[in-house]
Amino acid sequence: MALKRFDYLVLGAGSGGLASARRAASMFGAKAAVIEEGRLGGTCVNVGCVPKKIMFNAATHAEFIHDHGDYGFKVPRGEAFNWRMFKEKRDAYIARLNGIYLSNLERDSVDLIRGKAIFTGPKEVTVNGERYAGEHILIATGGHPITLDVPGKELMITSDGFFELEDQPKRVMIIGSGYIAVELAGIFKALGTEVVLSIRYDKVLRKFDDFLSDFTTEELKKTGIKIIPFTQLKSVSKCESGLKVELDSRKTPGETQTLEGFNQVLCAVGRAPNTADIALNKTGVEISKQGFITVDKYQNTTVQQVYALGDVCGNFELTPVAIAAGRRLAHRVFGGDADSRLIYENIPSVVFSHPTLGSIGMPEAAAVAEHGRDKIKVYQTSFTPMYFAMTERKQKAGVKLVTLLPNEKVLGLHIYGMASDEMLQGFGVAIKMGATKKDFDNCVAIHPTSSEEIVTLK
Secondary structure, eight states: OOEEEEEEEEEOOBHHHHHHHHHHHHHHOOOEEEEESSOTBHHHHHHSHHHHHHHHHHHHHHHHHTTTGGGTOOOOOOOOOOHHHHHHHHHHHHHHHHHHHHHHHHHTTOEEEESOOEEEETTEEEETTEEEEEEEEEEOOOEEEOOOOSTTGGGOBOHHHHTTOSSOOSEEEEEOOSHHHHHHHHHHHHTTOEEEEEOSSSSSOTTSOHHHHHHHHHHHHHTTOEEEOSEEEEEEEEETTEEEEEEEESSSTTOEEEEEEESEEEEOSOEEESOTTTTGGGTTOOBOTTSOBOOOTTSBOSSTTEEEOGGGTTSSOOHHHHHHHHHHHHHHHHSOOTTOOOOOSSOOEEEOOSSOEEEEEOOHHHHHHHHOGGGEEEEEEEEOOGGGGGOSSOOOEEEEEEEETTTTEEEEEEEESTTHHHHHHHHHHHHHTTOBHHHHHTSOOOTTOSGGGGGSOO
């Protein structure tokens, strides 16, 4: 069995792996190959960001329908959302993207090896019985959603299963309080599904600033989503009305509540890295107890010329982060730029909740913990965007700026409300450049917009 050699062998055709391989081949002439057994594009393209945003857009249309009459349009109501038709259109779009990714690999002269890579040594793998080696190896195999190990776990779906649903469920239970649970709950509810959300503590999005977490929790309730706090899943079973869920109280030991009549139970409690079944033990690469690969700030693993990035590392599991890290790695390894790396600070992120929210930098609590309360000054406001001046439906927006004294350098910006996802990118540039509150003040506001509130905080 002949050994085929490459300069750069990339495991995983997700966003990070593809970006790194293409950059190495197209810009620096590396002989590169990507190994992938699934669809090109990884989680983001197939069961993550892209189809999720499409469903979010559909849900947003459903919300706007309620406002049309207030804006002078007579729009007939009554027809339910055509889930099946829209899924077919969404899936067709994703398939086109898969084809574009393949064309991009071919254009950049990156080989695509179909199958699952299994390590046989630090720099050698087998795929369907064929042997491949790389002078440099990148592990970018991504992650997968996990399911709680409870009786009836086989009856639940995950976020992956959400995108497989052929028909819209009438009633769903969602287990989880992170951004995936919040986003899918909002989509379901806006499109007409009854939603119950079980969370372990008192609010959702606890990793975000309290300003965002508190608002989002109350907004979910306002839209009609039933939140059951301080609970954890005990079991799922079938019943005459569909699926039955038992929840244990986290506040009162021995107390359990039972809810019935769900069409689906969706588990959104986190993700795990795809590292368990690629024989990493043959490489010497160090992993954590959770299976995440240990890397330094340059994406180096504990084995020389073996790298890892993206969801397998468990640090900022965001598509643009993996892409940026992958391209910078290619510049360092093949372009001779020894200092090329992604700096994992002040990375903007958004949640496609209803309404959206965005965050960059430090939450207030983290800033206080690091610098002390007397060194932190916070500016914040909440308001109703002008769009809702004409509507019966009201929705708040808010801005919070966390600054460091004495010059009020901006440590964190946290916003919620309509279009906050689109606002954050530009402010992210300013914060990456070290902007102060005075720099924000010196920017002339654009009126009337919600974003002007960010530069007029008092």
